[in-house]
Structures are given as C-alpha cells and as structure tokens.
Amino acid sequence: MSDPTVTDGPTGTGEPGDRWGGSVSAAVPEAGIPPTEPPPPEEGTAGATFVQRGDRIFRFLATGSGAFVVALIGAIGLFLLIQAVPPLLQNNANFLTSRQFEAGDPNNLHFGILDLLLVTVEVSIFALVLAMPVGLGIALFLTQYAPAKVARPFGYLVDLLAAVPSIIFGLWGLFVLAPAIQPFALWLQNTLGWFFLFSPGNVQIAGATVFTAGIVLAVMILPIITAISREVFQRTPRTQIEAALALGATKWEVVRMTVWPFGRAGYVSASMLGLGRALGETIALMIILAATPAIFTGSLFDGGATFASKIALSFAELNNNLSAGAFIAAGLVLFVLTFLVNAAARWVIGRSGAKA
Amino acid sequence: MKLQRHGLVVALAAAGAILLAACGSDPNAGGSGAGGTSSANSPAVDCNGKASLTAEGSSAQKNAMDVFAQAYQAKCSSSKIAYNPTGSGAGVKQFTAGLVDFGGSDSALSSTEAGPAATRCQSNPAWNLPLVFGPVAIAYKVAGADSLTLNGEVAAKIFNGQIKTWNDPAIAALNSGVTLPATPINVVFRSDDSGTTDNFQKYLKAASKGAWTQETGKKFTGGIGSGAQGSAGVAQAIAATEGSIGYVELSFAQDNKLGMAKIDSGSGAVELTDANVGKAIAGATVIGQGNDLTLDLTKTYAQPPAGSYPLFLATYEIVCSKGYDAATATAVKSFLTVAATDGQANLSAAGYAPLPAEFQQKLLTAIQAIA
Numbered sequence: 001m002s003d004p005t006v007t008d009g010p011t012g013t014g015e016p017g018d019r020w021g022g023s024v025s026a027a028v029p030e031a032g033i034p035p036t037e038p039p040p041p042e043e044g045t046a047g048a049t050f051v052q053r054g055d056r057i058f059r060f061l062a063t064g065s066g067a068f069v070v071a072l073i074g075a076i077g078l079f080l081l082i083q084a085v086p087p088l089l090q091n092n093a094n095f096l097t098s099r100q101f102e103a104g105d106p107n108n109l110h111f112g113i114l115d116l117l118l119v120t121v122e123v124s125i126f127a128l129v130l131a132m133p134v135g136l137g138i139a140l141f142l143t144q145y146a147p148a149k150v151a152r153p154f155g156y157l158v159d160l161l162a163a164v165p166s167i168i169f170g171l172w173g174l175f176v177l178a179p180a181i182q183p184f185a186l187w188l189q190n191t192l193g194w195f196f197l198f199s200p201g202n203v204q205i206a207g208a209t210v211f212t213a214g215i216v217l218a219v220m221i222l223p224i225i226t227a228i229s230r231e232v233f234q235r236t237p238r239t240q241i242e243a244a245l246a247l248g249a250t251k252w253e254v255v256r257m258t259v260w261p262f263g264r265a266g267y268v269s270a271s272m273l274g275l276g277r278a279l280g281e282t283i284a285l286m287i288i289l290a291a292t293p294a295i296f297t298g299s300l301f302d303g304g305a306t307f308a309s310k311i312a313l314s315f316a317e318l319n320n321n322l323s324a325g326a327f328i329a330a331g332l333v334l335f336v337l338t339f340l341v342n343a344a345a346r347w348v349i350g351r352s353g354a355k356a
Numbered sequence: 357m358k359l360q361r362h363g364l365v366v367a368l369a370a371a372g373a374i375l376l377a378a379c380g381s382d383p384n385a386g387g388s389g390a391g392g393t394s395s396a397n398s399p400a401v402d403c404n405g406k407a408s409l410t411a412e413g414s415s416a417q418k419n420a421m422d423v424f425a426q427a428y429q430a431k432c433s434s435s436k437i438a439y440n441p442t443g444s445g446a447g448v449k450q451f452t453a454g455l456v457d458f459g460g461s462d463s464a465l466s467s468t469e470a471g472p473a474a475t476r477c478q479s480n481p482a483w484n485l486p487l488v489f490g491p492v493a494i495a496y497k498v499a500g501a502d503s504l505t506l507n508g509e510v511a512a513k514i515f516n517g518q519i520k521t522w523n524d525p526a527i528a529a530l531n532s533g534v535t536l537p538a539t540p541i542n543v544v545f546r547s548d549d550s551g552t553t554d555n556f557q558k559y560l561k562a563a564s565k566g567a568w569t570q571e572t573g574k575k576f577t578g579g580i581g582s583g584a585q586g587s588a589g590v591a592q593a594i595a596a597t598e599g600s601i602g603y604v605e606l607s608f609a610q611d612n613k614l615g616m617a618k619i620d621s622g623s624g625a626v627e628l629t630d631a632n633v634g635k636a637i638a639g640a641t642v643i644g645q646g647n648d649l650t651l652d653l654t655k656t657y658a659q660p661p662a663g664s665y666p667l668f669l670a671t672y673e674i675v676c677s678k679g680y681d682a683a684t685a686t687a688v689k690s691f692l693t694v695a696a697t698d699g700q701a702n703l704s705a706a707g708y709a710p711l712p713a714e715f716q717q718k719l720l721t722a723i724q725a726i727a
Binding site for chain 2: 102104105174175179203204205206207208286287290291292293303305313314315316317318319
C-alpha cells in the first residue's frame with residue numbers, strides 16, 4: 001500500500017519527473033536503461049503541462065460545482081428567510097406554538113406551525129416505522145437469500161416504485177387503499193382506542209387520515225431504503241461471510257454476525273434519507289389528508305396537513321407577498337427540519353466510516 | 357402533336373383536381389353556413405389574428421375553456437388557445453406581467469390590482485368580463501332523502517355548526533314529507549383555497565340573514581367539518597361518507613350522482629337547472645363602468661329574482677380594453693366572441709350555466725370594443 005514509488009508517482013509527474021529519471025539513471029548506471037529512460041521524461045514533461053491544464057480545468061469545474069451547490073442552498077435559505085421575516089413580524093399568533101394557520105388576510109395574520117409540525121413528524125415517523133423493517137427484509141432477501149436470477153429483476157421492480165409519480169400514489173391511497181383498510185382502521189379504533197395513537201380521529205371523511213397517508217408514504221420511501229441498504233449489504237466482505245460459514249454459521253447467523261454489523265450504519269442512513277423524503281412529500285399527502293379546523297390530537301386517525309401539503313393547498317391562490325411569506329416561513333421550518341434529519345444521517349454515516 | 361395531346365390530358369387532370377378540391381371545400385362552406393342559420397349565435401369572426409393565444413388563471417373555468425377552445429378551433433382551424441389553470445391569483449399576476457394574453461379570475465381585479473393591470477395595457481384600463489358562470493351545488497348524501505330543500509339561513513347554520521343533526525326542526529320545516537335521520541351532519545369543505553369556497557361563503561353571508569357570522573374568503577371559515585382537496589376530492593368524500601353535505605361545482609355533483617339541495621329564497625324551492633341559474637345571472641347587478649362588466653352578486657345572493665337558483669360562481673376574463681398589438685387584439689376578440697356564442701352550446705354538459713341572452717349581448721358589445 002505505502003510503496004514510495006506509487007505514492008511519489010502522481011505528485012512527481014510534474015517537474016520532479018526528470019529528477020526521478022535522473023536518480024534512477026544515477027543509481028543504476030547500466031547501459032541498457034539510460035537510453036530507454038530519457039524518452040519517458042520528455043513524454044512526461046509534455047504530458048505534464050497537458051495534465052496540468054486539464055487538472056486546472058477539472059479542479060475549477062469540480063470546485064465550481066461544489067461552490068455552486070453551497071451557494072444555491074445558501075441562496076434558497078436566504079430567500080426563504082427574507083420572504084419569511086415581514087409576515088413573521090406582523091404575525092398575531094405565536095409562530096411556534098399556535099395551532100391555527102390563518103394567513104389569507106394580509107392585514108390579520110394568525111399563523112402558527114405547531115400542528116403542521118406535529119402532523120409532518122407523526123406521518124413521517126409512522127411511515128418510517130412501517131418502511132424500515134420491510135426495507136431491511138427486502139434488502140437482505142435480495143442480497144443474501146434470493147438467487148441471482150430472481151434478485152436482479154426483483155431489485156429493478158422495487159426501484160420502479162420510486163418512479164411512480166407521487167400523484168398516482170395519492171390517488172391510489174385515497175381511492176383504493178383507504179376504503180380497503182377502513183375495516184382494519186375501525187377495528188384498531190375500537191380495540192385500542194384508549195391509546196392516543198388509535199383514538200377516533202378529528203375528521204369524518206373515511207380514510208383521509210394520517211394512518212392512510214403514512215402507509216402510502218411508507219410505500220413511497222421503501223425504494224430509497226431498499227436500494228441503499230442493498231448496496232451496503234452487497235459490500236459485506238466475501239471473506240467475512242465465508243469465514244462465518246466455515247465456522248458452521250447458519251444463513252441467519254451469517255446475516256447477524258457479518259452482514260448486519262457491516263451494513264447497519266448504511267441502513268440507518270438510508271432510513272434517514274427516506275425520512276427526509278417523507279418529510280417533504282407534498283402531492284400524495286395533499287390528496288389524502290383531510291383538512292380540519294379541529295386541533296391535532298396525535299391520533300393516527302386525525303386529519304390535518306403537513307408543511308408541504310399546506311403550502312401546496314394554498315399557494316395557487318395567494319396574491320400578496322405577506323400571505324405567501326407566511327407559507328414560506330412554514331417552508332423554512334421544513335427546510336431546517338429536513339436539514340437536521342439529513343445532518344443526522346450524515347453524522348451516522350461519518351461515525352460508521354471512522355469505525356470501519 | 358402528341359405532346360400537345362399530353363398537355364391537354366394534363367391540363368384536364370389539373371382542372372379536374374381543382375374542381376375536386378373546390379368540391380372538397382364545399383361541405384365546409386356549407387357547414388359554416390349551416391352554423392350561420394342561427395346567425396345571431398354564430399357571428400363571423402376574423403381568424404387572421406395571432407395563431408396561438410395564451411391565458412392563465414382560475415381553475416374553476418378550466419373545463420369551460422376546454423369547450424371554448426374546441427369551438428374556437430372549429431371556427432378558426434389554424435388558431436388555438438392554451439389555458440393554464442394555475443389559480444386566480446396566478447392568472448392576475450401573469451396577466452399583469454404581460455406573460456399571457458388574458459387572465460382568468462374568480463374575482464374582478466381589486467383596486468390595488470387595477471393600476472398595475474392598466475400599466476400592462478399601455479395605460480388603458482383592463483376590463484373584467486364575466487364570461488363563465490358555474491352553478492354551485494349544495495351536494496349531500498343522506499340515505500332516504502330523495503330531495504332536500506334549504507334556504508340561505510339554514511345552509512349557513514349547517515355549514516357553521518349551529519345545526520348539527522339531519523332531523524333538526526329548522527331543516528324539517530323546509531322539508532315536509534321528507535324523513536331525515538337523527539344522524540350527525542358531516543360537513544365537507546374544500547381544503548385548498550378556491551373561488552368556489554369564496555363565492556359559497558359570500559352567498560351564505562348575503563343570504564343567511566346574519567346566521568353566517570364567519571368571514572368570507574377563499575378558505576373555508578365555518579370552523580367545523582373535514583376538508584378535501586379540490587372539487588373532485590370533495591365530491592368523492594361526500595359520496596363515500598353517509599350523512600355528509602358539501603358544496604361543489606355542478607358537474608362534480610352530477611358525476612358522483614350526489615343529491616343536490618334545492619334552494620328556497622322565499623318564493624318556493626328552486627332546483628339547480630341551467631334555466632334557473634340563467635334567471636339569476638340575468639338579474640345580476642353590473643357595477644363596472646361602461647364595458648367593464650364587474651358584477652356585484654351580493655344582491656343576487658340575498659334577493660334573487662323569483663324562481664331563480666342564486667348559488668353560482670362568476671369567473672372573469674381579464675382583458676385589456678386597448679393596448680394589445682393588432683394581431684393579439686384580433687385573436688382575443690375572436691376567441692371571446694366564439695366563447696360567448698358558439699362556445700355556449702356544449703357548456704351545460706361541462707357543468708356550467710350558459711349565458712342568458714341579454715347578458716350575452718352586453719358581453720358581445722364589450723368584446724367588440726376591445727382594440
């Protein structure tokens with residue numbers, strides 16, 4: 001790994017090229033080598049100026065891309081902030097603790113994000129709770145259990161889920177899934193209604209609830225979790241698996257002792273990315289979730305709106321900057337929330353990287 | 357000699373082809389002639405304006421625009437119009453920015469919007485032309501109730517929660533002979549901001565004799581019930597939920613086979629029909645100046661003409677009175693003329709109310725005055 005010639009090679013392609021050639025010819029003053037040595041330095045120097053130019057261009061492009069993305073995110077954050085401040089200053093309700101979001105009248109703004117935040121978090125977490133075990137199962141099946149002939153097309157199939165437009169998921173959720181799971185939802189309410197998660201909700205439209213929305217979201221984030229986990233599990237060193245097998249481990253023990261410890265961090269970060277996707281999902285939730293003037297009680301059978309769906313519901317008809325700004329302020333909170341989730345995912349990945 | 361003969365054959369063939377072509381175009385001419393038999397309703401329009409018009413705005417008039425676009429294409433085969441239903445607010449914005457040729461909006465330009473709109477029209481006022489009228493149905497689903505009659509006051513009390521069950525005496529008083537269950541009323545409203553909600557609440561405010569104490573606006577303010585997204589969502593939710601009531605554009609109530617309440621404005625229960633809505637439109641007060649036909653529907657909502665169905669939504673086309681370039685002006689005029697005449701024929705199938713004759717004349721006068 002730390003062979004000096006290899007490490008020297010790349011850095012030495014520039015001006016040290018002839019020094020290297022010289023030192024070799026000095027160290028090995030044999031007749032056969034010097035005649036063949038001089039040409040490489042010439043090619044080396046000619047190539048070096050070329051590589052340097054390419055280097056500079058490539059470096060510029062790469063740095064530019066990196067800087068561009070940072071600038072873009074910064075600009076988006078700044079835009080959100082600039083738009084959000086004026087309505088926040090004129091807000092007659094507490095932005096963080098009020099449960100009503102009344103931003104239609106620019107002269108009388110009353111908007112608070114508490115319910116939006118709670119619904120967004122609850123529906124996303126619920127989706128994650130459903131999708132994480134299933135995603136893990138699919139990824140393990142595809143990498144460890146399924147024969148290659150099945151795994152490949154099956155993998156494509158799961159990835160295909162990611163290609164279904166979210167509006168289709170929304171319509172499917174409301175028109176097909178919601179009526180189908182309604183008996184189960186009612187059973188949950190009747191038997192576990194004493195627990196706040198399953199208490200009867202605050203909307204009367206059958207199935208237009210966090211429960212249905214969460215299941216749909218789970219299906220939507222499944223391909224993300226599966227795809228990344230599959231990649232990670234596939235990279236489990238073959239030697240470790242074989243060593244475990246050689247020790248007489250069963251398939252399950254192989255998974256538990258080698259694949260899982262190796263891929264756990266990747267799986268968690270895949271789930272975090274899925275969570276980020278769930279937090280920002282808009283159209284499907286807009287279609288499924290029923291709006292309600294009642295406050296959010298925390299039940300899965302409540303309606304309500306998430307940050308993104310609330311913005312989408314109102315944005316088309318906004319005609320003044322203050323009202324729009326109020327929604328942008330809500331968007332800013334979502335921006336921060338998503339950022340935190342992704343930062344957490346990064347942190348998990350980074351920690352596992354240090355460990356490996 | 358032989359060559360000349362060939363020439364003759366060719367000439368004959370060519371002549372024949374021309375004759376055939378003439379014959380081919382004949383039926384078309386006959387067609388437009390046939391359309392012209394109701395000549396007042398199918399005036400000649402100038403098809404030489406800009407080939408493609410763009411418009412944007414209210415989604416409430418989207419389906420009407422589709423009908424108009426077809427009629428326009430039938431009349432002027434080389435011309436077309438693209439209508440982008442992004443919402444009234446966006447329509448006004450895009451029109452004012454000069455990005456579209458006219459805007460569609462559920463409400464007339466406000467005093468603050470009129471100034472910038474006039475600037476876009478080279479310092480000429482923009483006109484609000486109420487071209488599309490959408491009847492709004494109070495749709496319900498109650499087992500055993502084949503008909504339901506409401507008035508403004510009872511409707512308001514249902515939609516703000518003062519009346520909570522279907523067998524409430526106030527509802528029973530308007531519905532003798534109909535047995536209504538003792539189940540709770542489940543109100544469904546539009547969760548997205550919409551002109552339908554705005555007009556519905558304005559109606560409740562005007563017609564409820566003070567029972568609607570809530571605000572009006574594009575967002576439902578009744579404080580009860582559950583919201584569904586879009587008219588389609590509301591209609592679907594009503595259809596799926598027993599004991600529910602909501603407000604949707606006529607076509608959605610029809611598509612979902614929902615019951616539609618009759619409205620009793622003091623002179624007996626009136627059903628939602630094109631004719632009954634037409635009567636109410638004809639009685640609407642124009643408050644705009646000259647050819648600006650901005651309507652004030654408050655009076656129509658509160659005291660509609662006898663036998664009329666007062667709950668409807670007026671959507672406007674926002675156009676420049678002057679200030680278009682010649683080609684655009686021609687195209688805008690042609691399109692709006694076709695929309696107000698030929699376009700009316702298939703309108704009721706799309707869930708809108710056709711223009712009553714007198715009002716149509718007012719509109720055509722205004723459209724002709726665009727320069």
